[in-house]
Amino acid sequence: MELKARTVVEGFLSGLHRSPLRGFSVEFAEYRQYLPGDDLTAIDWRVYARSDRHYVKKFEEETNLECHVLLDVSASMGYRGAAPLTKLEYASVLAGALAYLMHRQRDATGLIAFDDRITFRLPAGARGGHLHAVLLALERLRAGRTSNVAQPLRQLAEALVKRSLVVLISDLLDEPGAIIKGLRHLKARGSDVVVFQVLDPDELTFPFQGAANFRDVETGEAVLAESAAIRPAYLRELAGLTGRFDRELRGAGIDYLQLDTSKPLDLALLAYLASRQRRK
Secondary structure (H helix, E strand, O other), X not given: OHHHHHHHXXXXXXXXXXXXXXXXXXXXXXXXXXXXXXXXXXXXXXXHHHHOOOEEEEEOOOOOOEEEEEEEOOHHHHOOOOOOOOHHHHHHHHHHHHHHHHHHOOOEEEEEEEOOOEEEEEEEEOOHHHHHHHHHHHHHOOOOOOOOOHHHHHHHHXXXXXXXXXXXXXXXXXXXXXXXXXXXXXXXXXXXXXXXXXXXXXXXXXXXXXXXXXXXXXXXXXXXXXXHHHHHHHHHHHXXXXXXXXXXXXXXXXXXXXXXXXXXXXHHHHHHHHHHHHOO
């Protein structure tokens, strides 16, 4: 996971630095003398070797942001159709890349995994070993039970004591009203919120042919149907669902981006940086 996250982020930043979007730089601006309490990982040991003095890198984007990543690990996230990764694998790489990027910016990162309940929680932290703990946890996650996206949103809203950034990564295949209400509650309590809806290309295009047995991976319920006959209604329902999320979340000041698991993660990282930039 560490290799995947680093590859995604460094490739993204390399492309970003060649683009006109210079405002998103995460490179250090200058050095300052080490002060007691500074993170030891920020010390530049090459400068120490030359000068026999301890200096730390002062980053342009250093804001002590606290970010909480909420990752859906319900059974539906284990689906893989035409994409090379399951939705959960793709979402885990995204979460790892975000954590790696936050670590580079000296931001504190926390991780919450959930299905119909919180299955794993790691409080936000920014010290050297914390990134490794986040990535190790992501590597070990497995798809779980049924979805209840609203539940961890309520719990997190009540637990947060200061303004934070909350990133939700989920397929959002749950009751939309409850999800939107939970996200609005987080926003109303002062948190900035970014939502990534992760969907497989088969879910986005419904490419199936002929008669097929469609089974709900969370409930086990199965429906036998003729693919061509139900495709228009399916695509209409999906468009209505995603359109509602886009309309109501953006209307509440919440960033929303739909992700195709067959596509690179650059758009997701850019959306995160844009949201972070607006906090300043």
